[in-house]
Every structure is written in structure tokens, then in C-alpha cells.
Amino acid sequence: MPLSRDVLWYKDAIIYQVHVRTFRDSNGDGIGDFQGLEEKLDYLQELGTNAIWLMPFFPSPLRDDGYDISDYNAVHSSYGTLEDFRKFLESAHERGIRVIIEMVLNHTSDQHPWFQESRSSQDNPRRDWYVWSDTDTRYKGARIIFLDTEKSNWAWDPVSKAFYWHRFFSHQPDLNYDNPAVREQMWNVMTFWLAMGVDGFRLDAVPYLVEREGTNCENLPETHEVLKELRRRLDEKFPGRMLLAEANQWPADLRPYFGDGDEFHMAFHFPLMPRMFMGLKLEDRKPITEILQQTPEIPPSCQWSLFLRNHDELTLEMVTDMERDYMYDSYAESKTMRLNLGIRRRLAPLLANDRRRMELMNGMLMSLPGTPIVYYGDEIGMGDNINLGDRNGVRTPMQWNGETNGGFSAAPPERLYAPLIQDPVYGYPAVNVLRQRSSEHSFLNWMERIITVRSSTAVFGRGSIEFLHPANHRILAYVRRLSNEAVLVVNNLSSTAQAVELDLRRYKGSIPIEMFGRNMFPRVGDLPYLLTLGPFQFYWFRLRRI
């Protein structure tokens, strides 16, 4: 299947997020690699995904799961070689699957040769590639992001006897984007991968590129200038490639990252995700509709990126204190489940392994405006291991079958990069791809089905949204429209059966056709359209005018 030539391909994408380390170990060393990932491309194709987002796979001391890069132009030896990556990329493209890779612009590892040179002397040509200071009192307005581990954004370097700036871990010094040489170098890095054929970058931690005194050092105009320059060069040399912003910000602060369609193609909608969980727990659409109403319009060529879970904690930075307390009490009673300002759990455990809740949440993910991202393993309802530190509990090996190591690796279990989930409910003998493949009504097959239905129309990826406002607040209903096509989505957020009357007068005469079963429902007339929905049930109706 060839790749589509549409430069807006990301609008129709179903993105699968995976770390090469976690997916499949082809050489029996206990660590997933590109050959293993390539072996599993058929699985991803069958699932219906048409894009892969790879977490960092570059050489790294791995003190932050690869987000501490020590060489941008190579592959970490544990995962294979550059040649392995090229082969994987080619195979993915042959299957119509695009590949988005991580690009950590903001910082490097302190083991990166650039930093080693920079710290070596005040006169080193790369001294100014990082942000150095004689004091730790500059940029006091910047918050500390990793509250659980860091006390300051400055760290003392005993080698060069100065403080260096870091917004994340102290072993991740921030690059100095006021230095043109740094900007040039990072573009060179991107060019290296683009020339190889990668289809886009997920740019990590973009709000923090530039620092200015008297500000919170986030979302600064100078940062946007850097990003716009990268985009301009990308469009010139590699049209059709895509930039995805990781900017954990409120919608109004996120909007500038799209610029006038001249900065990012896509950005994660971080505030929506916790509110989907909140709405489900409250059995009330208010949190979801409220944040979407606060979400500004974006340029036509741009797209939101939606997700339920990812490799990080379920971030609660973009919620109020009251909402955060509610989320903790609802989803992370045990303090061990909490990390920084978030909850380090996977989708299935968060939803008490309730199939109906998992379906509803994925139904919303697939039908709200944006491009959905599925985190590896969530399509089979994988569990987590909160006994592993940091965010490693949601980064355990993929569970392929019920055999040794869950089919992930032939290595002795003690050599795996992380133990497999073994508990009776979520352990690999119970939850695995092979088992779910053989069961017609498994969650995996359901996920495949919903992705197929979603992909059957461009309306979900490209259409507008019009919220309906039924008096029943447990019902979240909206119409997605694209030219003559209209799809009515009705979600019951409640654990009990609900009746709802929808004002569909605008669609009078249309015949609702349920998109999963393709059954017709009564024609829309003048009266409110009455529907009943079971607990956590949802409908997608194509509104056909015949």
C-alpha cells in the first residue's frame, strides 16, 4: 500500500505510539529493536494504524528513557543500527505507514559531547551552546516541572564551576537557542533524518527553548521565532513532512504554536485528556464541553492530536487544584500511583478494566476533532506495574502471546529491560495479542473495528464539530460535518441507561445509519429525536439525506 500523496495526511492518520525497546526483541538480548519492530509492522497494519510515533531511539545514557540524547545522528546500539532503522522505515512505508520520530530540541544529555566540550572551559567554542550562569538566581519566574526530583532549574557544574540551566532533570542541560550555531546544528540533525525519509517529528518540550528574565520562560515570542524558522526550512526542503508539538499548555497558550499555519502542523491537546477521564468519572459532559469550548480555532492546515494515555504520567498540570484533587481521589487513591503532577497508570487499570468504559473512551478519542494516538498495548488493555519507578510501570514489554516472556523476547526473563506484567488480571498469559486475535469479540478486534469505521470517512479527521446541548448532561453529543457528510456522535458518560432527546431539526429528513452495524434508525423529523443508550454506550450515525 503506497503512502498517500496528500500533504495533509496527518489529518487522517491513526498514530500508534511505541518505544522500539518495548515492542519486540529480535536478537534475544532482552531489549526490543528495530528488526523486531519491523517484524510487527503487519500487526500494526492490520490494526489499521497508518503512522507510528517512535520514542527516542538515539544513543543515550538512558537516565530519562532516551530523552537524554548523547548523539542525535545514530541509533542506540541496543536497538540496532542506522541500517536497521532505514530498513524498518522502508518496510513501514511499503505498508502505507508513516514514521514520526522524536526530536528533543530543548536539551541534551550531560553526556553529549557538545555539553562535555561546553563545560570543559569558559573559552571553548561550544561554551555558549548551553545556558550558563555564575548564580542560580536568574529566571526565577520559571516553574520547576519535575517537582518530585528537582529543587531548582539551575545545577552546579563542578567542572566549569558555574551553574547551568535545565528545565527537566539536572542531567539534561538546556541548549541555548539564542546561539545561531545551536539553531543551525539542530536543523542539521533534523535534515539528517528527513533525508532518510522520516515523515515527521514530535518535537519535545518546545515551550522552553528560549529564556528571558522577568518571564516564566515558557511560550516566549523568541521561541516561536525559532520554531517558525524550522518550519520554513522544512517546507522548503521537505514538503509534506509534519511537525507535532509537545506543549503541555492551556488551549489559549497552545494556539500560537500553530501560528498562521506556519509553525506546527499538529499539537497535543493536553487539557482535553484529563477532562475526558473527569467527565467519565463525574458522568457529566461539562468538563469536556467546557475545555473544547475554550479551545480556539486553528488554521485549516493544522490539527489537534488527541490521546488517552502515553508514555508519561496522566498529566494534571492543565487542570485546576480542585480538579486535580478530584482526579487523584478518583484514579490514584494510592500515592504510589502519583508522579509529579500526574498519575502513572495505563488506560485499562485507570478504567478498572471495564470494557464498556474503555470502548467509550476510545470512541470519543476516535470521534472528537483531531488525530488519535493509540499508546502501544492499550489496544489489548495492557496493565501497568506501579512497583517500577518513575514512569517505567507503563513502559513494560508488549504482550504478544502467553508463552515465555509473552512472546516479546527469547532472552532469559531476568535479562529483559523490564519485567513483563505478571498479575492474574493484566499479566501476559491473560492479556496478549494472540489470545485476543482468536476471540472474535476481544478488545483488540473491537479496536480494529472502530479504527476501520473511523477511517471509512474523512469527516472525523477533517470535519467541523457542532455540539448538541441535550438537557441530559450525561450525554455528550455532537455532529461532525465535512461538506455534505454529517456524522452524529452520541456518548453516554453514565454507568446507567439513559434517555436523551436531541434537537436534530437541522437534519430533518435525514436517515441515521448506525456506522458499526449499518442499520437504519427512524428518520429525523420535527420532534426531538429520542434515543436510549445503555451504560457507557455510544453511537455513531451517518446522517444520510436520501
Place this chain on the structure above:
Amino acid sequence: MAEESFLTDDFLRQLINVGEVDILVGLPTHNNAKTIGSIVQTIQSGILSGFPRDRAVIINADGGSRDGTPDLVTGVSIDDLRPASKVEALRTLHAISTKYANSPSSVLALRTILAAAELLHAKACVVMSPESSNIEPGWISKLLSPIYREGFDLVTPTYSRHKFEGLLITNLLYPMSRALYGLRIREAYSPEFGFSGPLGTQFLGRNVWNDGTEGDGVELRFTLSAITGKYRICQSFLGEKKHVERRAADLVLALRQTVGALFSTLEPDFPVWSVVTASQPAPTTGGGQPSHLEPLRVNRKRLREMFSTGVSELESIFQSILSPDTLAELKRIAGMGEDEFYYPAELWVRTVYEFAASYQKSVISRDHIIQALAPLFRGRTFTFVTENRNASADEVENNIESLCLEFERLKPYLLQLWKSGE
């Protein structure tokens, strides 16, 4: 033939949309447009600050307002609150309205609220008065928390009142209900109170809704049914009570709603109150009820004149109601001058008990019995005001307590009268 529901289809549709709730606030209204907006905002603020995570609804039971009151209730937005009160809403806070009749009726209003509470499976409910001009957000929590968080079934309020306000409560309702039912509830008849879902359901199922006419004192019946049903009851101090300015209260109407309701419950409740020998304090939260002591002009001369005139003009009716000794004593004090006039507590208690027994026997029209009590109550009011003219708050409380003890001491007399009528 199936009984027609008193709930309209439209109201039922609104209830379906609200669904199950934890908290329900009932708001009976009738032409309250001038004040209802701020009252609803206060209620919303009280819900959001006290119960931010809980499912809540405000149910407006309207008695045919012609000033747009229901629209004002449903039109108040939480967003209007935010800048001032900094409250935040996690979930949808509903406000729905229904018209139960074309004229106001506290009976029908409460029935509507109780029906909504049952259909929505409300765990804790509160009824708020649209007449309270100084309602505060904290009142919601004070009336609901004991139910929602401590397992009580009924929360009645206590207020800070002027020592000469609520004289019908202090001189009759409180002391008599306490003596008979054995629980010291200061405001057994209040337009504001909290109740549990089970208590509401129990009362909704009682046969008290037949005529739906004004004057039944349904709030008092509700309180007494909670006592007889052995529900857990407590009091919560709300602070000062102020009313929206309205025309002067009609004493006979007030007597019908309160004393009439109390007397009418005595017969069915006889098995309960006849065996009660002493009263117990009700658990109370939020402090006491200090009286206001600022000067207040009371037309004592008019009170005494109305008493004397009443005793004279209604003598033939009193002969049917009162014992010869009591009537003779009333006639004696009716002849006293203003300086000597004194309606002693014992005589007042005997008077009330004889009225209650006559009410049970229906010696004459029960409504006439209640009306006939009005001039006598005015005489008792004269004495209470005179006795407490210069009294401190504590002294007023002591005098009320003495009257209560008199009601308790003479309770055997009521039993004797009651049994003689059986």
C-alpha cells in the same frame, strides 16, 4: 381507574434529564422575582462550596407566579457567580422548574419537591425559603451536612431572633410539641429544613396530601412524622433570620398552619406521645440562638383589649371548649386593667390543652376552635412581652424554659382530658 399523576410530563422530562442526584435543593416560590435571582445564586454558591463533587439539582416548585420567577430560577448561571465568589463547578449544576398549581400551596410545593427527591434518589435534600432575605451560602451546608455526612434524617434550623419575634413558637409550638413528643426542637415549623431521602419517601407515602389546601402546616407535620418515625433529628444554627418585607402576618392563618397542624396530629400520634414522660434535647450544631434585645415597640394595650373583647364576645364558644374553671379564670383576668393584667403560664397551658382536647372531640367546627384561640394567644403575648420587657437574652430563655416545663408538668392533664373524650 389509575390515579392521575400530579407531576406534569414536562417536569418528568426535566427530571429524566437530571437523573440521579446526591443533593437536592427544593425552592418553593410564588411571585418572588425581586429576590429570587440572588437567592438562587446563594444556593448555587452554597452547593458548589460545600458539595463541589456531588450531583446536585435545584427544584423550583412554583405556585403560579405571574412575575417570571421560574425563568429567573432556571436562568441563573454559575458563570455569573464565579468572579465574585471564586466558586468552581466540576459538574453540571441543574436548576429546573415546574408549576404545580395556579395558586400557591405549601402542601403541593412540598409534595412536588418530595416526589422529585424520590424519583432522583436524592440522598440529602433541603428546602429553602424564597422569603429569607439574608440567606447565606453556608446555610446549605449547615442543613445538608448532618444528613449527607453524619447520617441524620432531619435537620431543623435555629435562628437568632428578636426576643419578641416568633412568639407563637416560643409560647405554644415549641413548648407543647416538646412536652408531647419528647424532643426539644425549637423550630419544628420552619420554611427551611434538611431531610434525608428515606424520610422524604416515608412522608410522601403518608396520607396527608388529600385536599392540598393551604393551612395544613405541612412542614410541622413533616417534623412530627420524623419524630414519631424515630428518625435521627438534629438542629443547626443558621444565624439571624430576616424576611422579605411583606404585609403583616395573619394570626388566624398562622394558627391554622401551626396549631391546627399540631392539634390534628395528636389523634393519630396518640400512641406515641401518650407514653412520653419527659423531653430530651436534640443534638444541635453551630451554637445557640442568642436573642436580639434592641427596643421593639409592641402595642400591648391593643393586645389586652383584643383579649378582653374576645373573651367577652366568644364566651359561648369558650363554654364548649374550656372547662368552667379555666373559663372563669380567663373572664377574671379579662376584667383586669392593663397594669394588673397577667395571664399565668399554668392557665395558658391549661387553656391550650383544653383547646387540643376539644379539637380532638370536635365539639364545634375545628376551624372555629382554632380561630377562637387567637384572642387568648394575644392575652398570653401581652404577659410574655410584659414579663420580658427588660429581660436579658438568658432571662428570656429561662422564661421560655419555665413555660416548657409547665407544659411538661401538666401533660397528665391533657392525657386526662383526652381519655375522657374517648
